[in-house]
Amino acid sequence: MEVFRVLHLDDLLEAQPHRVVLDGQPILLTKIDGEPHAISDVCPHNGTSLSGGIVKEGCVTCPAHLWRFSLHDGQRQGNPEVRVRVYGTRLTADGWIEVEVPAAPTVRSLREVLLAHARGEDVNAPSA
Numbered sequence: 176m177e178v179f180r181v182l183h184l185d186d187l188l189e190a191q192p193h194r195v196v197l198d199g200q201p202i203l204l205t206k207i208d209g210e211p212h213a214i215s216d217v218c219p220h221n222g223t224s225l226s227g228g229i230v231k232e233g234c235v236t237c238p239a240h241l242w243r244f245s246l247h248d249g250q251r252q253g254n255p256e257v258r259v260r261v262y263g264t265r266l267t268a269d270g271w272i273e274v275e276v277p278a279a280p281t282v283r284s285l286r287e288v289l290l291a292h293a294r295g296e297d298v299n300a301p302s303a
């Protein structure tokens with residue numbers, strides 16, 4: 176896991192999605208009630224960048240087909256079995272946002288995903 180200093184909290188607008196790429200991982204960073212939140216910027220439906228969506232009521236709406244994801248736990252609203260990765264965030268004493276980025280997830284083939292699903296594994300769980 177690496178920790179990246181990204182932006183000063185004052186430079187991040189409330190409820191505005193901000194895309195960053197850290198260690199090769201596209202991340203949507205935003206501020207809700209003054210607190211930073213970070214989730215994957217890749218919609219699990221079809222790969223659209225979620226940072227092109229609208230942030231409202233603690234969720235971001237994918238601009239492609241309007242799936243909504245919680246910025247707190249990454250769950251798709253109405254279908255919690257689908258979710259995006261949530262990244263840990265913290266503030267330094269002088270107001271900088273730091274994002275915790277685990278190792279990039281392993282890319283699995285469709286065959287590997289189907290076999291994992293057949294074994295009863297959670298195929299939506301983030302892998303390290």
Ligand code: FES
Pocket residue numbers: 218219220221222223237238239240241242
């Ligand atoms: S690509 Fe995001 S809802 Fe379809």
